[in-house]
Every structure is written in C-alpha cells, then in structure tokens.
Amino acid sequence: MEDEVVLRLDRATAQDLYVTLYEVGEHIAAGAPITPPTTEEVERIGGVLRELAHAIGRHCNAYCDHLG
Numbered sequence: 345m346e347d348e349v350v351l352r353l354d355r356a357t358a359q360d361l362y363v364t365l366y367e368v369g370e371h372i373a374a375g376a377p378i379t380p381p382t383t384e385e386v387e388r389i390g391g392v393l394r395e396l397a398h399a400i401g402r403h404c405n406a407y408c409d410h411l412g
C-alpha cells in the first residue's frame with residue numbers, strides 16, 4: 345500500500361479502540377449511549393491519538409514538539 349500508516353497496538357489498546365469506534369458509530373447512527381471510559385482506557389486511547397497524529401504529520405496538541 346502506498347503511503348501507508350502502521351500503528352502497533354497491544355491487545356488492551358486494540359480492544360479499547362474497537363469499542364470506542366463501535367460505540368461512536370452506534371451513537372452517530374442511532375443515538376446509542378457512549379460508555380464513559382475508565383482512566384486506563386482514556387490513557388490508552390490518548391496514546392493512540394498521539395501516535396496517529398504524529399504518523400500523519402499532525403501535532404498531538406497545541407504544544408507538540410514531537411514532529412521533526
């Protein structure tokens with residue numbers, strides 16, 4: 345695949361990502377409630393967002409200096 349982005353996730357993070365995407369999709373489609381995440385889930389999903397942001401060349405926050 346040209347210009348691909350690869351993220352490696354541990355199983356817990358992959359499960360959190362699946363649940364988050366699934367619940368947001370159901371919320372958008374049918375107004376289903378979104379389960380409030382635990383602190384650990386927030387930290388894991390936050391880590392995915394940071395890695396994904398950097399992988400596509402975006403700053404992870406307003407003060408991000410992680411990009412080259």
Ligand SMILES: [Zn+2]
Pocket residue numbers: 394398403404405408409410411
């Ligand atoms: Zn950053």
